[in-house]
Amino acid sequence: MIRNDHFLKDSEDWLISNLAALRTRYPATESHTQECRKEWNRRLCEAALIALSWPKEYGGRELPTATLIAFHELCARMGAPQPINSIAHSILAPTLLRFGTPEQKSRFLPGILNGTEIWCQGYSEPLTGSDLSSVHTRARPASDGWEVNGRKIWTTQAHLAKWCFALVRTEPGSKAHRGLSFMLIDMEAQGVLVEPIRQMTGEADYNEIVFEAALVTPDNILGATGEGWKIAMAAAEYERGIYFLPRVIQLESELEQLKAALAQAALPPSEHAIHSHRVQNLEDQCQIVRWRVDRMLQQVAQGDTPGINGAMLKLTWSEVRQRIWELRLELLGEQAIIAPNSNGEYAVPSSVQREFLWSRAETIVAGTSEIQRNIVGERLLGLPKDKA
Ligand SMILES: Cc1cc2nc3c(=O)[nH]c(=O)nc-3n(C[C@H](O)[C@H](O)[C@H](O)COP(=O)(O)OP(=O)(O)OC[C@H]3O[C@@H](n4cnc5c(N)ncnc54)[C@H](O)[C@@H]3O)c2cc1C
Incomplete structure (x- = not known):
C-alpha cells in the first residue's frame, strides 16, 4: 500500500499543536460537544485536511486511500474529536464524487471543503x-x-x-x-x-x-x-469504512482508561480479581476488533467495500464498547449516581455516565445488532433467509 509519509509526519505535527490549542478551550471530557466538534471542523478546513483523497479539481489532495486511512487512524489515536461535518466528509462526499454530475459536485463539494454547509x-x-x-x-x-x-x-x-x-x-x-x-x-x-x-x-x-x-x-x-436504493447502499458501505474507523480505534484508548480506573479503584482483593478477569476478557475482544479493523482497512485501501466484515466489526465493536463503559460505571461505585453538572466539579463521573448512556445507542445506530447477526447468519453462515 502506498502511503505519503511526508504528509503524515506534517499532519502529526499539526495535530499535536492544534489539539493542544483545542484542549485549552475544551478538555477531553467535552470532545463530544457541538462547540468542540465545530471548532475542530473549522481547524481541519483551514488546514485543508478535509478532502485528502478528492480529485484536485474539487480542491482535494488526491492522496492514496492508504494515506487517508493512516490520517484518520492518527487523529483517533491522538484523541481528536469527530468533526461536526463528518457525515458529509466520510459518507456524502465519496457518494457525490461517485454518482454526482459535474454540476452537483461543483455546487456541493465547496461547502463541505470550507465547512460552511453541514449535512x-x-x-x-x-x-x-x-x-x-x-x-x-x-x-x-x-x-x-x-x-x-x-x-x-x-x-x-x-x-x-x-x-x-x-x-x-x-x-x-x-x-x-x-x-x-x-x-x-x-x-x-x-x-x-x-x-x-x-x-x-x-x-x-x-x-x-x-x-x-x-x-x-x-x-x-x-x-x-x-435508483436511490443503489446509491444509499453505496453510501452505507462508506459509512462502514472511514466514517466508522475513528470510533473503533478509540476503543483501545477506552480500554486503557478502564485499566487505569481499575488500578486506582480501592477494592477488596477478591472483587479486584473478578474485575481483572472481566478486563482481560474485554482486552481479548478488543484484539479481535483490532484484527477485523485491519482486515477491513486492507479491503478499503484496495478499493473493495467492507461487506460482511463491516457487519461483524460493527457487531463486536458496539457490544464490547457497551461492556467497557458498564464496567467503568461500576468502578465509580456511589459516584455513578451523581447527576452531571455544568460546573466541572464531577467532570470524570459525569463523562463516564455520559459515555455509558451514549454507548447504549451504539447497538442501534447504523443497523442494530440483531440486523448485523441476520447478515452474518445469512451471508456468511448460509442460514435460511429472514422473512420478517
Ligand atoms: C445514535 C443514533 C443516531 C442515529 N442517526 C440517524 C441518522 O442520522 N439518520 C437516520 O436516518 N437514522 C438515524 N438513526 C436511526 C437508526 O438508523 C435506526 O434506529 C435503526 O436503523 C433501527 O431502526 P428503528 O429504530 O426503527 O428500529 P426497528 O427497525 O423498529 O427495530 C426495533 C427492534 O426490532 C429489531 N428488528 C427489526 N427487524 C428485525 C429483523 N428482521 N430481525 C431481527 N430483529 C429485528 C431491531 O433489532 C430492534 O431491536 C440513528 C439512531 C441512533 C441510535
Whole structure:
C-alpha cells in the first residue's frame, strides 16, 4: 500500500499543536460537544485536511486511500474529536464524487471543503428503521421540481444542517427498494420543519424532520430518479469504512482508561480479581476488533467495500464498547449516581455516565445488532433467509 509519509509526519505535527490549542478551550471530557466538534471542523478546513483523497479539481489532495486511512487512524489515536461535518466528509462526499454530475459536485463539494454547509442523513422514519426499503416519505412532480411530504426521524444534526441527503419514494405505488430516489434537500426550504429529540444523556443531537410540500429541484436528485436504493447502499458501505474507523480505534484508548480506573479503584482483593478477569476478557475482544479493523482497512485501501466484515466489526465493536463503559460505571461505585453538572466539579463521573448512556445507542445506530447477526447468519453462515 502506498502511503505519503511526508504528509503524515506534517499532519502529526499539526495535530499535536492544534489539539493542544483545542484542549485549552475544551478538555477531553467535552470532545463530544457541538462547540468542540465545530471548532475542530473549522481547524481541519483551514488546514485543508478535509478532502485528502478528492480529485484536485474539487480542491482535494488526491492522496492514496492508504494515506487517508493512516490520517484518520492518527487523529483517533491522538484523541481528536469527530468533526461536526463528518457525515458529509466520510459518507456524502465519496457518494457525490461517485454518482454526482459535474454540476452537483461543483455546487456541493465547496461547502463541505470550507465547512460552511453541514449535512445530515435522512433515512429512518417513524415506521421505517431496520427495513429501510419501506420508506414512506414521498415526492410528487411539481411545476418546478418535486414536492416532498413525510417524516424522517433520529436525524443526527438536522438542527444544524443546511442539507439533508434522503431516501424518498418518487414512484407512486412502488414497493420495497424500487421507486426510491436519493434527494439532496435544502433544510432551509419552505415546508421543512425540524423538531429536536432529547436523549437520555440530556443532549438533543437527534431530530424529527417534517416535510410539508418541501420543494426539491430536479438537479438535486443524485443519480437517476428511482435508483436511490443503489446509491444509499453505496453510501452505507462508506459509512462502514472511514466514517466508522475513528470510533473503533478509540476503543483501545477506552480500554486503557478502564485499566487505569481499575488500578486506582480501592477494592477488596477478591472483587479486584473478578474485575481483572472481566478486563482481560474485554482486552481479548478488543484484539479481535483490532484484527477485523485491519482486515477491513486492507479491503478499503484496495478499493473493495467492507461487506460482511463491516457487519461483524460493527457487531463486536458496539457490544464490547457497551461492556467497557458498564464496567467503568461500576468502578465509580456511589459516584455513578451523581447527576452531571455544568460546573466541572464531577467532570470524570459525569463523562463516564455520559459515555455509558451514549454507548447504549451504539447497538442501534447504523443497523442494530440483531440486523448485523441476520447478515452474518445469512451471508456468511448460509442460514435460511429472514422473512420478517
Ligand atoms: C445514535 C443514533 C443516531 C442515529 N442517526 C440517524 C441518522 O442520522 N439518520 C437516520 O436516518 N437514522 C438515524 N438513526 C436511526 C437508526 O438508523 C435506526 O434506529 C435503526 O436503523 C433501527 O431502526 P428503528 O429504530 O426503527 O428500529 P426497528 O427497525 O423498529 O427495530 C426495533 C427492534 O426490532 C429489531 N428488528 C427489526 N427487524 C428485525 C429483523 N428482521 N430481525 C431481527 N430483529 C429485528 C431491531 O433489532 C430492534 O431491536 C440513528 C439512531 C441512533 C441510535
